[in-house]
Amino acid sequence: MRPLDWVVLVASLVSIIAYGLYRSRGSNTVDRYLLAGKSMPWYAMALSIMATQASAVTFISTTGQSYIDGMRFVQFYFGLPIAMVAICATAVPIFHRTKVYTAYEYLEQRFDAKTRALASIIFLCQRGLSAGITIYAPAIVLSAILGWPERATTLLMGATVVTYTVLGGIKAVTWSDVQQMGIIFLGLLVALIMVFVLLPASVSPRDAIFLAGAAGRLNAVTTHFDWNDRYNIWSGLLGGTFLFLSYFGCDQSQVQRYLTGRSVAESRLSLLFNAVAKIPMQFFVLFIGTMVFVFYLFVQPPVLFERAELARIQPLPEYAAVKSDFDRAIEQRRHAALALAAAHRAGDTTAERRDEVGYRAAQHDIDTVRARASKLVEQAGGPAGFSDTNYIFLSFVTRYLPVGIVGLVIAVIFAATMSASSGEINSLATVTIVDIYRRHIRRGRSDHHYLTASRWATLFWGAYAVAFAGWGNRLGPLIIAVNVVGSLFYGSLLGCFVLAFAFPRVRGSAAFAGMLAGEAAIFWAFLFSHIGWLWYNAIGCLVVMAVALAITYAWPAASATAERQPAQ
Amino acid sequence: MFWDEKPKNASAAITFPGRGPPFPIPASAAGPCYTPSMTGPGDVPDDPPPFLRTWRRVYAAVLIYLAALVAGSYLFTRAYR
Numbered sequence A: 001m002r003p004l005d006w007v008v009l010v011a012s013l014v015s016i017i018a019y020g021l022y023r024s025r026g027s028n029t030v031d032r033y034l035l036a037g038k039s040m041p042w043y044a045m046a047l048s049i050m051a052t053q054a055s056a057v058t059f060i061s062t063t064g065q066s067y068i069d070g071m072r073f074v075q076f077y078f079g080l081p082i083a084m085v086a087i088c089a090t091a092v093p094i095f096h097r098t099k100v101y102t103a104y105e106y107l108e109q110r111f112d113a114k115t116r117a118l119a120s121i122i123f124l125c126q127r128g129l130s131a132g133i134t135i136y137a138p139a140i141v142l143s144a145i146l147g148w149p150e151r152a153t154t155l156l157m158g159a160t161v162v163t164y165t166v167l168g169g170i171k172a173v174t175w176s177d178v179q180q181m182g183i184i185f186l187g188l189l190v191a192l193i194m195v196f197v198l199l200p201a202s203v204s205p206r207d208a209i210f211l212a213g214a215a216g217r218l219n220a221v222t223t224h225f226d227w228n229d230r231y232n233i234w235s236g237l238l239g240g241t242f243l244f245l246s247y248f249g250c251d252q253s254q255v256q257r258y259l260t261g262r263s264v265a266e267s268r269l270s271l272l273f274n275a276v277a278k279i280p281m282q283f284f285v286l287f288i289g290t291m292v293f294v295f296y297l298f299v300q301p302p303v304l305f306e307r308a309e310l311a312r313i314q315p316l317p318e319y320a321a322v323k324s325d326f327d328r329a330i331e332q333r334r335h336a337a338l339a340l341a342a343a344h345r346a347g348d349t350t351a352e353r354r355d356e357v358g359y360r361a362a363q364h365d366i367d368t369v370r371a372r373a374s375k376l377v378e379q380a381g382g383p384a385g386f387s388d389t390n391y392i393f394l395s396f397v398t399r400y401l402p403v404g405i406v407g408l409v410i411a412v413i414f415a416a417t418m419s420a421s422s423g424e425i426n427s428l429a430t431v432t433i434v435d436i437y438r439r440h441i442r443r444g445r446s447d448h449h450y451l452t453a454s455r456w457a458t459l460f461w462g463a464y465a466v467a468f469a470g471w472g473n474r475l476g477p478l479i480i481a482v483n484v485v486g487s488l489f490y491g492s493l494l495g496c497f498v499l500a501f502a503f504p505r506v507r508g509s510a511a512f513a514g515m516l517a518g519e520a521a522i523f524w525a526f527l528f529s530h531i532g533w534l535w536y537n538a539i540g541c542l543v544v545m546a547v548a549l550a551i552t553y554a555w556p557a558a559s560a561t562a563e564r565q566p567a568q
Numbered sequence B: 001m002f003w004d005e006k007p008k009n010a011s012a013a014i015t016f017p018g019r020g021p022p023f024p025i026p027a028s029a030a031g032p033c034y035t036p037s038m039t040g041p042g043d044v045p046d047d048p049p050p051f052l053r054t055w056r057r058v059y060a061a062v063l064i065y066l067a068a069l070v071a072g073s074y075l076f077t078r079a080y081r
Helices: A003-023 A030-038 A042-053 A056-069 A072-077 A080-089 A091-098 A103-110 A113-146 A150-198 A205-214 A233-250 A252-259 A264-298 A307-313 A319-346 A349-379 A389-400 A405-441 A447-470 A478-502 A508-528 A533-554 A556-564 B055-079
Strands: none
Touching: A003 A150, A003 A405, A030 A150, A030 A252, A030 A405, A030 A447, A042 A150, A042 A252, A042 A264, A042 A405, A056 A072, A056 A113, A056 A264, A056 A389, A056 A405, A072 A233, A072 A264, A080 A091, A080 A233, A080 A264, A080 B055, A091 A103, A091 A252, A091 A264, A091 A478, A103 A113, A103 A252, A103 A405, A103 A478, A113 A150, A113 A252, A113 A389, A113 A405, A113 A447, A113 A478, A113 A508, A150 A264, A150 A389, A150 A405, A150 A447, A205 A264, A205 A319, A205 A349, A233 A252, A233 A478, A233 A533, A252 A264, A252 A405, A264 A319, A264 A389, A264 B055, A307 A349, A319 A349, A389 A405, A405 A447, A478 A508, A478 A533, A508 A533, A533 A556
16 A cells, blocks of 8 residues: 555545535434435435445455356346345335334334344344444455554444444435445446456457456356355346345345335335346456456466465475466466467467367366465464455455555445445444334433434444454354354245235234244254255245244134234 | 233224235324334325336336346356356
8 A cells, every 4th residue: 555545545435424424414303313304315225225235345255256266156146136126016115105214113013013023133133243244354354465453444444434324324324325336336447447457468358358258257157056056047046036035125224225215216216226237236346356367367376365374384395386386387377378369369269179178277277276275274274264265356456456546446345344334333223223222111202312322322333343343353264154144034034024015814923933933944954954045045934934824824713813802 | 021012003904005905003103102103005105117107117127137137148158158
């Protein structure tokens, strides 16, 4: 980081905070603080939804993922437009009509207090866990790349987020998200342009795409079916639909974005914008990763992209052989890539086939040597199952991008972290106050009282996220697991909302029992099966519905009695 | 226990267009602490979309767009395999 990079980074952060606070003036009632007085235009909500979903890890990890594994991760998002259409047709008008602050508040109107409480607690557990990780995960990468202490990175990001979230409420969060998405788009576009600029003069963008495809990195669609494979078209369309239904329909961090809309139409448009824009955006991010892969065909990459772990294995006697094999394979791949590109340009199919075989063999050798290096990391006392995927893109940025652009890309990482965590903190505070505090602890107080409580709750969850992030280095591999743990809760929430929207005969006790059964089923699948976690949402949802419907239809008399009960 | 509580005025009801019989819901007037009120469908206007005239057509357009994206991605994969 040179002085100009610092100027770009600091200017980006200050402008985000200032703009968010400026736009949040007048958030002096609970309604305005938590729902922006239902005044937000569709484009602000749309970008806020996109920003909340896209954490820094999305950009750091997704680019690394496509470098290693190609673009098939994009299939994960194929279910998103289907989910958005379903939510626009069902949840959005119902939430608007019932004038709720939280999605779980609706569950009491539809079912009963215990179902609302259970859903709220599930949300607080699940989202509370991820709030710390959202800040911590990019902090460890930034610290490793830039040499900053982890605590400094988490404190800087956490303090910035908490400041504008506490002061400005959801308006500040939403308008900051808009600006953050602007910085993110700009940074990614500049990064892609720079990759093409840095390619050798003899390699055109068309050659680069061809070489990425020949190495299997443009595998955007894979049609084979495998329960254990997270990223194929079937898990994307089916599992992804359930996941995004859960996320956008039942997760308060998303629901609260579109509850701020001026009208049903504005909220629908914000979701449909995401339905249209999300897949191309992810495609674009993954494409950047594949072009970084092509860049490293012609520039010597390190054996491992994480400097600390590379330094750990360099003194080992086995490292010399690994390095020698790696350098030889890299050189072979470079020659094969140049020959392949030349053969492709000349239209010489015989030479193209021959060079492609050599190119793929060299790539296979490189993958094998990198796997040996990862094993060395473990042998040297590094983390088990070590992977440097998250370090690839930032390593490229800090080594090869020009001054100023590095600051911009680091600002992208900060912006993505802040947008995701501010949405989480804001929604956690909302559920804490509306569904727990106002409902069960302090009833009937003034609007000012709940506004003050909302600010304190926001501060609490912000401090919790920063504290949890600071403690994160003791979690080790659990950091990775926590993202999976999130999917352990979504399925039962989704099942409950499907029952609420689509099955008028189902009552609160049946839904409550269904949610408990759904959670039990998901935990069974998690602990005792090899089913991929993307399917947990579908399993949980179906079990909740099956159990609740079975109870409803097995004991119709009880249901009917409950329905006839006079008001208490 | 709080989950045994029954909201007052539980006879208030809401109907959703195209759905079955109405179900009882607790009304907002139950007490000073209770969260915002359930209102009738007419209170929140369901404006038409700014293009394609009906929401059904917009949804259909989004799904057709998805099909085109998936097909395009498949062709992209095939072209550069």
